[in-house]
Amino acid sequence: MIYGTHLAVAPNADMDHPREQHVTLENHNCIAGFVALLMGRHSCCYKQKLRKGLWSPEEDEKLLNYITKHGLGCWSSVPKLAGLQRCGKSCRLRWINYLRPDLKRGAFSQQEENLIIELHAVLGNRWSQIAAQLPGRTDNEIKNLWNSCIKKKLRQRGIDPNTHKSLSEVENDKEKQQLTADKSNENVSIVPNELNLIEATILKPPAVSSRSSNVITTNNNKDWSGGSNLTNAPPKQEIFLDRFGTSHESSTTASCRPSDLMAYFPFQKLDYKPIIGLSMNPKLCYNPNSSSSEMISHEFNSSMTPPTVLPSVSASMFQTPICVRPSVSLPSDHNPAVGSCDVNGVQNWEAGSFSNNVSGSNGSSSSIELQSNANFFESSAFSWGLADCGKSSDEAHLRSLENETGEDIKWCEYLSTPFFLGSTIQNQTSHHVYSEMKPETHFIAQGSSTSWLQNQQASQPADIYTKDLQRLAVAFGQSI
DNA sequence: AATATCATCAACCGCATTAGA
């Protein structure tokens, strides 16, 4: 980690981090604050001298000490109370991305990378939701990994990271779209006046607030939206589903976003219970003892946040059979018994009854009951991961990487394994959470924050690791 | 050895959403 280096060679961050700037009222705040107010932004960052840039160890210690002592509360008041010249946002970010004691350290495992790919295929760039499935990992971390590493790997293996289709397929789609566009252009004859009108509409700045106009840009950035730059329309379901090759196969008119399909995700078919205390970020953990389907996310013990609730989804969507086509062809010998998987790897889903019960009034709990065709996930049809996607020469190497645990686990099998996401990933976390705490956190943790850690661990059953190991052992039919 | 390029990642920015007055 870079910070460790900083800590070693640059104890005085003010002098040694050229990127650190001191934003002063004199040269910045007046104008920027005024502009911020004009633009509707909150001006908290401009009320006082605020430091920017990298955090010094002293600042980290202050923040960590404060949170250790007082717990998490109002971030906007944290800087003042903790004696930091930072804005609350900055403190929050620093805590979430760096100081949280439950953060996992070290490189991402192959399993984690595969999981990220799988989740990205369903969720798109919803990093926080992806991170919620990877205990100890932050959205920022995952986002960076995706942008710097996974994207490249996927392209090398002939997979378009945005669509998760093969690159050739994407090319074909583009050509088809081009042809269609050309044809439609030929068919539409626009008289000059009409053309002028269209151009005027396009070129004229939207007569809405700056926020609204920015929404256009934002939507455009989301790879799942498929929204036009020129409209503020919500993403069309067809466009999203097209990622899965389903646009023409679904008749629903419901607005569909990637997270909607999370309702089909296998995690929700399983039983989950939060592991309280071990980790503070929202996470879902498989609990073999639970008898009811529940999906609860917990955050910090001192500030409970509403559970992760999937976006509201029109029930009609789930009454419509959805056909999802992974971009990768499958071995023909794979599990023909489950679902209906055609030779192209097309897996038809049949969504059963779906109810999304969210306690609207108190917001304290939510339950999602879903009877999806979970068999889908027992099929290689969902095997979008690197291992089964690659036809390149790297495949063998990749497989060897995947087998670093000594087990030959196909990703699809991994997905269908009951302890998927729960025990396995959790177990990794269990191993890393405290043993791989960042060094600079260590020196503090040994001091004042020890009590905090103890509190966190107090509610954690002592034998949880053992149980997870036992489940692993049973699942693999061997002792670990 | 010097320079250019690439890869990584912490942190910032700005928008959307939520909560509370």
Add this chain to the structure above:
DNA sequence: ATCTAATGCGGTTGATGATAT
């Protein structure tokens, strides 16, 4: 119902170290 502040999220930037030329 409206407004404001706080929070959360995703995109982007830029510093830094590693590697290539």
